[in-house]
Amino acid sequence: MEIALRPEIHSYSGGLGILAGDTARSCADLELPVVFVTLASRAGYLRQEIAADGSQVAHDDPWNPAEWATPLDAMIAVGIEGRSVWIRPWLYVVTCPIGHEIPVLLLDTDLDQNAPEDRRITDRLYGGDDVYRLKQEIVLGIGGVRLLQALGFSIGTYHLNEGHAAFLTLELLRRRQRSDPGANRLAHEVDHVRDMCVFTTHTPVEAGHDRFSYDDVRRVLGADFVPLDELKPLAGEDRLNMTRLALNLSGYVNGVARRHAETTKRMFPGYRIAAVTNGVHPVTWTHEAFARLYQQILPNWGHEPEVLIRAEHLRDEDVWAAHKAAKHDLLEAIRRSTGVAMDPDVPLLGFARRMTGYKRPDLLFSDLQRIRSINGRFPFQVVMAGKAHPRDEEGKQLIREIHDWMRALAPGIRMAFLPNYDIALAKTLVAGTDVWLNTPQPPLEASGTSGMKAALNGVLNLSVLDGWWVEACVDGITGWSIGRDGAEEAGQHADALYAKLEGQVLPLYHQDRARWVWMMKQGIAKIPSYFNSQRMMRRYTTEAYVRP
Template sequence: MANSIGESHATTIDPFIADTRIAYFSMEIALRPEIHTYSGGLGILAGDTARSSADLELPMVFVTLASREGYLRQEIDGKGRQVDHPDPWNPEKHAVPLPAMAAVQIEGRRVWIRPWLYVLTCPTEHRIPVILLDTDVAGNEARDRSITARLYGGDQVHRLMQEIVLGIGGERVLQALGFRISTFHLNEGHAALLTVSLLRQHRRASGYPGSAKLYDPDPVRDQCVFTTHTPVEAGHDQFEYALSERLLGDFIETETLKLFAGTERLNMTRLALNLSGYVNGVARRHAETTSRMFPGYRIRAVTNGVHVPTWTHLAFAELFQGIAPNWGHEPEILARADQLSDAEIWAAHTRAKGELLQVVNDRTGVSLDRDLPIIGFARRMTGYKRPELLFSDLDRLRTMAEDKPFQIILAGKAHPQDGGGKTAIEQIHRHLAQLAGSVAGVFLPNYDFALARHLICGVDVWLNTPVPPLEASGTSGMKAALNGVLNLSVLDGWWVEAWIEGVTGWAIGADGDQPDRHADALYEQLENKILPLYARNRPQWIWMMKESISKVGSQFTSQRMMRRYASEAYLR
């Protein structure tokens, strides 16, 4: 991979304080494979956001949890079942502790938060600070030292504690370190309590007494940007007010919370919606879906993107360098990729595919054929992603493979509490066993940052099968397209914007089709278009690869995304 971002072992926050004006809060951020402060797409996006912010020299600081025990290391047992393990990492190896600390009150106890400094450095040597919040501090009670230990770990009580540390504690840590932030960007609703902290500060500054009626939300809205990601109801954190009263105490009056977060429960998404002056979804279709879920709010659309140098295989990076030396900083120049020769494109893809097959063999002992097409699917394993859709008719898959052989690689973790997702993983292993001898397939365990960088560039077709309209955006397909891998996806999320049938890839069904039609539509595309094209018309396939890079890879980038945030959200 052509990863252009390194880490810097800076020992002080001082160089960053004077010029930094924007703070980006996210429960998870994927900084590098060895730092397990992410679970999936939300954290990967936040990491790409930080990398492009460094490239563009934006005056930003990023805030997240230290998550010393990581999220989840996935093991697959002999029966194809997911076994959950902690995935620890050591902050001392990659970050430095900062001298200032801040505290929050939780259930009346003072909980201290130590900030760690991690620094991203881009090729032009511009650096972006990342603050990792850690409650594993000697002065805290044992139960509080573990608040930031496991990403998304524990029950509702533990989750709200984490969100108190992130939203309220994170803002206090920035103050303690000397930052003077004018714009706060909330990446999903986990940090929404930051808005409540700002409400209190503005009321104190105005000299008003404690009546809830005298809170003025406008100064907070002027400061806050909110990006919502999930169109799934269960994805919006909600807490009983009895629990928030218990944990927050008198930090804020419940009647005030109900004004902004909903009368029945503390809805973190609604709290952020009501107290942010700029709100956006992460694709045009997702913004439309969010507007239907939360009518009355103006939901803009800033489609997600990926950090091009991080996700471009080295073989393709070398090609891009030849036609556009500044491609990493200005990826829109990759529109010229259609000028590359067929031989160059295929050689680069063959190199990436060979490396993936080596990873597969090393991890599973399975040997796949480099000359046969590979269909790749890697997602969080959960119901609405429909990881089993490809296996709806095993006999039909066998018949397809008799005439035009193909292979399948799958990967993905289920949340520890997602029984349905774990069942899907078990069933996928059963399906692969039933297809053995007809269709070669493998499930790669412990899908993570490092494995993703092999998968997205080494397969031939990237499959995406969510139930519409439940896909927020989806960025793995963008990474695949950047490396000439062709997308086969339901028309949802980002693909609605990037899809040109038979040019950048293929759609599964028509826009607005009922989900129960998607299995047949998927098979029709494989039988009638995709597998015949790969087997019989390699020049046309390579032409589509070049179109995918030039039309998709050049546009769906975090550089473009961050330029839009900077001009439309941060400079309001």
């Protein structure tokens, strides 16, 4: 549904889209024969403004495909509510530094041939009601398969990145049945579709799994596309569950971290769920000061990030100088955006996520008196960023409360909230903080990747043991854990966070700079050398795409 290609193309909302963009960049680096399909999302997701009272104000965030992509001379139609809805693709090309190119197709229904209501189907990312989302996912899945064929692509494997694309399995199934209409062939055709499909699920949160009423499906898609007596055993008896449809029609299924795969097995028992832990694209997320440093001693680090294991041998003064440059850029961005002047010599904690309840951006503020006490002994600063979905009232309330707490803690503790979190701001944030804070409610963090990006820049992680951090945390070496096994309650996690800040993290920064820099080098060597999208795509290629 989304992909983050560049800041000016607003076809993404958060982590899922950022990961898709990193995947495309690594496919280009590795010269893999891959084509990406997504929606144009001309109106974008949202542009965030923060009002004087700390409330989020959501604005449209449109972009013009003609400025960044090329319209292709091909159109196909899908049936929606009995009408032919025409789809045209825009082509954006991802190019790696050595020249290999990966095509990205952005599907667009804003065409003169379509009725006014149909022109808006690909308009707004994650907007509208269930029927609007259903239409979008028909365009993505069914329309995507048809356009690939119309453009002459020969597809051996379809990789569904989240359940939003699951209708492509029905299109493949329908084509097989038409080509071989013999009786009692359904099981055979299902097996054939499974052989062609790979499914990655990204969320352990129930609200993240799209479900549609069968009445809406029959009315919008048509009763004859796939008969309900064939569809319900694949997608659920009561409602069409897009995740279950993808699970049943994919031959390889994976979660995005080891713990997430375990959680998914509990949510959907009876399915074989592999684990391919997410990674990030190293060149994209490394500050130029660190990139120059790596290039001097590890000239192939961008293409083979596993060589970063040798970062332990970097000179301390070089690592600290690169960090100071990255932190300077962030402090300037904070000053320009909010007017808050941060101190470069005081440790800066960063938190940037989608603002929603289970991410717990409020955990740090559980006890304001405790925060003041810690700051009195070991001064620190905080920078935060993140958008709430326009329909997420809890997330919007959290943004208001965070601003209230920041005002209550001023002027003793410098704090800032940067509006309109996007790719460009994320690059600055993950590079320039001293500590990257992550406090999700276990087991609801599927993977998370922002901490991986921070580690590329020597930023130390302080995180609840969930998602990818379970695999990467060596406490006191690559960063720090909050709690022991991730099973603690929110109050226990708050106490553990304060204890770790007061007892280990902040004293180390203030009192033992040599050990701090040693940990920075440990983080660089042990995290991005493994948690990168090159390794991720090599695993998908050998384990998911090429199967016996």
